[in-house]
Amino acid sequence: MAERAILHLDLDTFFVSVERLKNARLCGRPVIVGGALERGVVASCSYEARRFGVYSGMALKLARRLCPEAVFIRGNMADYSYYSRLITSILEEEVPVLEKASIDEFYADLTGLDRYYGCWKWATRLRKRILRESGLPISLGLSTSKSVAKIATGEAKPNNQLYVQSGREKPFLAPLPVQKIPGVGPKTHRTLATMGIRHIHTLQQMPPSVLQTAFGKWGRLLWERANAIDPRPVTPHRQRKSLSAERTFPQDLFDLPSLLTALSALVEKLAYRLRQLGMYTGLIALKIRYADFRTFSQQTKVPYTAFDEEILPVATTLLHKLYTRRMGIRMLGIAFGDLIPQTCQLDFFDDRLRTTRLYQAVDALRNKYGPHILKKAASMPPTPLHQLPQHSKNPLPYVR
């Protein structure tokens, strides 16, 4: 295979940096973005806060004990989505093959570019442009594969860049601790520690079969990553499939309440699939087909989300806009586009946390018993009043 030039870019402490753009007084101070103190986790923290031992994913309560002088801020997905898209649009102008790996992380395949400019010089200029036009610090790594480029970015941070040239990948990785390999979480780290493996050079020297015995398929991958073997291609954004669901009704629907019920069921079904894939959507599209087969659709951008509560109102507004003719509807369809992987847990921010816990519980039941085990009340046909139980004040929006 011809040698590749893979660039990885990652915005530094992205949520904190966006908050600092909004409020310059936060610069130079320890800043922690998360939800409410009682239950939330750290979604992003500044380097000033990291010096106190705070890290992403830590309980906010503990973070406050470690760093009481930090400024705690509730996250705002709408702002982060705006800046994420700004960076995406700059990169799309510049980069021939771009993959958006998460809200603040990108891969680009620059193979072939060096004939004209030189990848490293080009990447340096690109990083400066992003900083100049967005005000957001970003780090990058350039190497011959995705995983080495990503690790290089990690080593370059904050607000810097690192080039690991062809042939230098293994010596670069060798002295690093094993948890620098993407995918090595606390569990793998612990198991490796019990095997006496702490640094990547140990992995490099082992026969892959030992790791395969201990970890199965993942063991083989681990050995490959340690040895800078990673043939994964950069997958352009537009090639990534969107998700869609549609329903043709047995009889044309005329009344809005029935349409809204059908819409709610479609949203519920598709948002569940979205969460199962571990993705966010940033684009919602709705399609209706009238009885005369004329079809209309509309779409709108939204802050990145995977929640029914945030998607359904948008879909409802689109339906109101689309349903303008005095004619029955035979088909309703919904699609999610601009899909990006969720890199953090769903419980980013606390106002989402309660719903997140509910979703996790509901999704777990669906995984176990099938997708139809639970349905939202709004997705069910209305129950005649006399059938409702006396005390039906169920606090959960789900019914069996």
Ligand SMILES: [Mg+2]
């Ligand atoms: Mg980042």
